[in-house]
Amino acid sequence: MVSSSLSAASPVRVITLGHVDHGKSTLLGRLLYDAHALSKEQLLALEKASMAEGKELEPAFLLDAFLEEQAENITIDTTSIPFATINGSFIMMDAPGHKEFLKNMLTGVCAADAAIVLVSVIDGLQDQTRRHVQVLSLLGMQQVIVVINKLDRVAYSKQAFEQVAASMQELFNEFRLPQPRIIPAAALLGENVVSPSAQMPWYEGPTLLQCLELLTAAPSFEQGPLRFVVQDIYRFYKDPLIVGRVESGSLTIGEELVFWPQAGEVRKSRLQSIEQWGASSLKATKATAGQSIAITLSDCLGIQRGDVASSAVDPPMQSHDLCIRLFWLDSGSLSVGHEMILQLGTQRLLARVSSMEHVVDATTMNVNTECVPSLKQHELGDVKFYLEHPLVCDSYHKLPLMGRVVMRRAHTALSRLVGAGIILATNEAVMIL
Amino acid sequence: MEHLDRLESTSIYLLREAYYGFPKMGMLWSMGKDSNVLLALVQKAFVGQIPFPIIHIDTTYEFPEMMAFRSWAQEHYGFTLIIHINEDARLGRGAYCSPIGYETHDPLTVTHELKTVALAQCLREHGFEALITGIRRDEDATRAKERYFSPRDAHGAWDYQDQPPELWDHVMMENQPGGHMRIQPLLDWSERDIWRYIEREGIPIPQMYFARDGKRYRSLGCSPITRPIESEATTIAEIIEELVHTQHSERAGRAQDHQERYAMQKLRAKGFL
Numbered sequence A: 001m002v003s004s005s006l007s008a009a010s011p012v013r014v015i016t017l018g019h020v021d022h023g024k025s026t027l028l029g030r031l032l033y034d035a036h037a038l039s040k041e042q043l044l045a046l047e048k049a050s051m052a053e054g055k056e057l058e059p060a061f062l063l064d065a066f067l068e069e070q071a072e073n074i075t076i077d078t079t080s081i082p083f084a085t086i087n088g089s090f091i092m093m094d095a096p097g098h099k100e101f102l103k104n105m106l107t108g109v110c111a112a113d114a115a116i117v118l119v120s121v122i123d124g125l126q127d128q129t130r131r132h133v134q135v136l137s138l139l140g141m142q143q144v145i146v147v148i149n150k151l152d153r154v155a156y157s158k159q160a161f162e163q164v165a166a167s168m169q170e171l172f173n174e175f176r177l178p179q180p181r182i183i184p185a186a187a188l189l190g191e192n193v194v195s196p197s198a199q200m201p202w203y204e205g206p207t208l209l210q211c212l213e214l215l216t217a218a219p220s221f222e223q224g225p226l227r228f229v230v231q232d233i234y235r236f237y238k239d240p241l242i243v244g245r246v247e248s249g250s251l252t253i254g255e256e257l258v259f260w261p262q263a264g265e266v267r268k269s270r271l272q273s274i275e276q277w278g279a280s281s282l283k284a285t286k287a288t289a290g291q292s293i294a295i296t297l298s299d300c301l302g303i304q305r306g307d308v309a310s311s312a313v314d315p316p317m318q319s320h321d322l323c324i325r326l327f328w329l330d331s332g333s334l335s336v337g338h339e340m341i342l343q344l345g346t347q348r349l350l351a352r353v354s355s356m357e358h359v360v361d362a363t364t365m366n367v368n369t370e371c372v373p374s375l376k377q378h379e380l381g382d383v384k385f386y387l388e389h390p391l392v393c394d395s396y397h398k399l400p401l402m403g404r405v406v407m408r409r410a411h412t413a414l415s416r417l418v419g420a421g422i423i424l425a426t427n428e429a430v431m432i433l
Numbered sequence B: 001m002e003h004l005d006r007l008e009s010t011s012i013y014l015l016r017e018a019y020y021g022f023p024k025m026g027m028l029w030s031m032g033k034d035s036n037v038l039l040a041l042v043q044k045a046f047v048g049q050i051p052f053p054i055i056h057i058d059t060t061y062e063f064p065e066m067m068a069f070r071s072w073a074q075e076h077y078g079f080t081l082i083i084h085i086n087e088d089a090r091l092g093r094g095a096y097c098s099p100i101g102y103e104t105h106d107p108l109t110v111t112h113e114l115k116t117v118a119l120a121q122c123l124r125e126h127g128f129e130a131l132i133t134g135i136r137r138d139e140d141a142t143r144a145k146e147r148y149f150s151p152r153d154a155h156g157a158w159d160y161q162d163q164p165p166e167l168w169d170h171v172m173m174e175n176q177p178g179g180h181m182r183i184q185p186l187l188d189w190s191e192r193d194i195w196r197y198i199e200r201e202g203i204p205i206p207q208m209y210f211a212r213d214g215k216r217y218r219s220l221g222c223s224p225i226t227r228p229i230e231s232e233a234t235t236i237a238e239i240i241e242e243l244v245h246t247q248h249s250e251r252a253g254r255a256q257d258h259q260e261r262y263a264m265q266k267l268r269a270k271g272f273l
């Protein structure tokens, strides 16, 4: 095994996307194999599995750990595999390419810092490729690498590569994503995966591994405005403990916090202490973005789960009307008048669909600029919601962590998440895709 | 933010979500390194409290040293400890016509009866809505596909073909009728993260993880089927150094995982951790 990167930095989470059969599992298996990132047991299992299916070495088997998947050679759910080189550490995620498993793909993208989009040079850009790039754009993914695969099947033709590369560049322009690095490769044979390819002297750019080593993990929002999301109130001790997470900014003992939502009078309280437990912690005087903390306040003001604290300056919005650019996952459609439970942080609020527009058709990807009555599975649209109780939020473009929502159907037992989206500021409610 | 701080914060966030969503919850504790990291995280999340019972599914094949650690920890932490043994299986009574054990049965059968079935009995007896477990994605390929909050049906089974979406930190907070939720706050941690955290926080663990006479245990299970590895690592720093260079996987010394192809998948689909 290549010696692990010893830095204290977080591993970069990289999701691999692409149309089914374009070679995702093969690429990841090959990457781990060629970078010597496999244990003896994994190598043995890989050889055994390949032999059992009558193949010499099938890198894809490494990832498809599930019975059903190996038999049919498809990926159902996102899997993650840690892997490190001297220059970086990564968690590689393999997302399913099948349309039915789009919810699993979305689960993966939400957890990723960067994405690899894989396209076969033979088939070129396909439905799922478009949809995946669309989702990356919706979720504001900034770091994307495109791998054009199976170059061995076209005798490593530069022309064939350039043709598919051009269509990808166009797609990224269309979705307003920064232009990606594009690599010609043959995953099955390991060309341009870890080592540069002798078969493609016309390509002088980096290999996939070299590109990966340039990626960075999630940014911190420490410099942003304060947003502290309340999870719970514990009454274990004399003073009630308010627990939650700082999503953005920082707070310091003695500081005055303003709690949202507010109806009428201002809810203000002074931060008395930050309570910690454990050997490593001195008495803390400050907490910053990303930390889960427990605090005591001068006055608890009826604070409850779902409340958000800010500083006096730069507070969040509190809105009854929201415009959300929404990706719809459910097989049943979303229609005007439907009631949903919107979730942001620990807030859970009833919301009714009041109108929708700019719907992108799931198959043709055409934009319908008229108002429409419903959003079908895998469609994207700008949906207006009315909420009786206001949601405390920011626009996604101002503060991503406070501007992204998920939703479930209201009045339904065991309801799963059926949509995810970003909150548009009032002046953004025009199609920017 | 430093990597360990980020992992710690996410785990605490998830533990607090679980405590809010499932008032009737317990935490599985095997006395191993991951379980003890979980305990430390619980104390952080609840500011010194361990506000739910700790559960040990006792196979009766535990190493004596682990049992000694159990007694020590019970005193040290002062938690409520539930110890559950599948007595019927061990004694060969009730639904069992003969005693189940490593002396007479293969590891898969024993693991299923003394761990998975025992766990189901314990759940029923105490009516838990949720169980906190210390599994990690890097331990095994099927665990790699897990969710932080992973629903189990009334039979304890895991429907890995249709898991609920988990978007950002929004987890499934509702149980199927008769089912329970597995809460898995250590999913994102690696073996090395666990060791670095044990070192940083000074978390007590059994001494069997450290080398004696050129051998140490890297992963601890039932005594008849758990093998030590060759090692000279007597400190945490040496263990971490060893992990950087090893070519073997963590659970290589655990027999039930390797008996047949897909063994872990079959065990886990039926409710094993």
Ligand SMILES: Nc1nc2c(ncn2[C@@H]2O[C@H](COP(=O)(O)OP(=O)(O)O)[C@@H](O)[C@H]2O)c(=O)[nH]1
Pocket (backbone or CB within 6 Å): A018, A019, A020, A021, A022, A023, A024, A025, A026, A027, A060, A073, A074, A075, A097, A149, A150, A151, A152, A153, A185, A186, A187, A188, A189
């Ligand atoms: N010729 C050739 N075949 C490839 C290459 N990469 C993948 N394949 C084959 O394409 C098929 C689909 O690959 P797989 O990795 O399972 O695709 P996935 O569905 O995207 O995960 C398999 O039969 C692979 O062997 C490549 O670079 N060259």
